[in-house]
Amino acid sequence: MQQVPNPIPKALIRRTGGANSLELEKENFERGQVKHLFTALVRVCVLAVISLVFLLDWSVSPCILGTHHEKGAHTFWAAVNRLPLSSNAVLCWKFCHVFHKLLRDGHPNVIKDSMRNKADLSDMSRMWGHLSEGYGKLCSIYLKLLITKMEFHVKNPRFPGNLQMSNRQLDEAGENDVNNFFQLTVEMFDYLECELNLFLGVFSSLDMSRSVSVTAAGQCRLAPLIQVILDSSHLYDYTVKLLFKLHSCLPADTLQGHRDRFQEQFKK
Template structure:
């Protein structure tokens, strides 16, 4: 079934229903929950150079819906020996990204409390000449940017999916506000693109890289990056047309330059990822148009097609 339905059904089951078996106390229930979460976390976040297994990540995500937050996740994550392994730290970032995107909405505030821990691990690995360490440094910057953006703009859930009406409402009618929101989305997109570019730079040399577990370990988080980027791209297009309808074109030259640079980077990223065998069965990546939208022609908005990412129904894991 779809994970959405599954999560909701867990979320709404009162605790007493969960502990209906005779002699089965809430305390035992809690202990069992803690144990299964601890196992999933240690299986998902380890120092093996292989991608995070989907089933372990899903159990952690379901756990946040069960307890309406990331309390248990952080209670175990805080004990992981992140400074001892850059691969472990990389997989921690990946799981955290998934938990933010698909976990219970309260996860965001729980992660805010651990900002300094996230920053520390990024700083630590940023100082060391280590391939994964370099990626961890960039990934923590993305995660901190993500947390800040969504706390500041609660209309956008961390999964980033909202209707055009919600986007309109969030942007409002004050042009300064729209201008500022666009800048923040550009900053957010920059962090996403920097991560994808850095991953591809490390994998540049090997051609069959996406079929090797070392390649897949680096590529796996780009699935979440592709999901984030497709939404951010759509919103920046809409906001740019909005800005061009209320400000003179030359005032927005800087915004256009920035958009064009991101457009070409994103198009290149989506194209390269689409060509990789690894992504083919895990995600359908949209194609961006040949060239960026022409914001100087208001009617060009009608030609914009919202890019849609499709995650196929769960393939049974070996």
């Protein structure tokens, strides 16, 4: 005769379910605490980094890693929105430097998340543009560059923030269409123009009769140019390659404007 297994008592079922529920609640609580601690850490890092006399690569790393952890820049902007960027030009300059590094090395969603603040950045750029010298003028130029950088990458999502691409990826970005390559070259010229404007703006603001590069104030102004050089080197390389592609497909007269603009930027 086959034995029927005894059913599990309902009391034990309730206890087991209760235990699982408690463990799940505990796990959710711990996750929430980790998230809150992480958010607080990133905010502290943002504030601490921007308060430095000049930025070091290792000091920005927590902010960059934070964007990869949360797959975006919500925490970064939550911290930045508390800063008096519209009333402190030096603070705004350091913010631009940090933001530039995040656009280059942060999670790809940083660009998309930051586009929500494009209008505020544009207003801030116009506001600082009323100043004719000092950090105010530089902030205006830098903010225009960052806005241009975001717009370029939103319009051309195949390009990563650090602009590192292979020749094959560059061809894919233009979809092997001469019209796309033509327009892409124009956009790269605009992008590179903003990079060069910041480069020239920084050097024109320095007293070249002294060794300003060894002073804290000089290093504060010069430090962002590392990002500018990294961006510009790729943009220059890509424009040269695209111009060769275009000249192999289009008449020389059609590309006269491209050549003139390339030579103008090359002289800078």
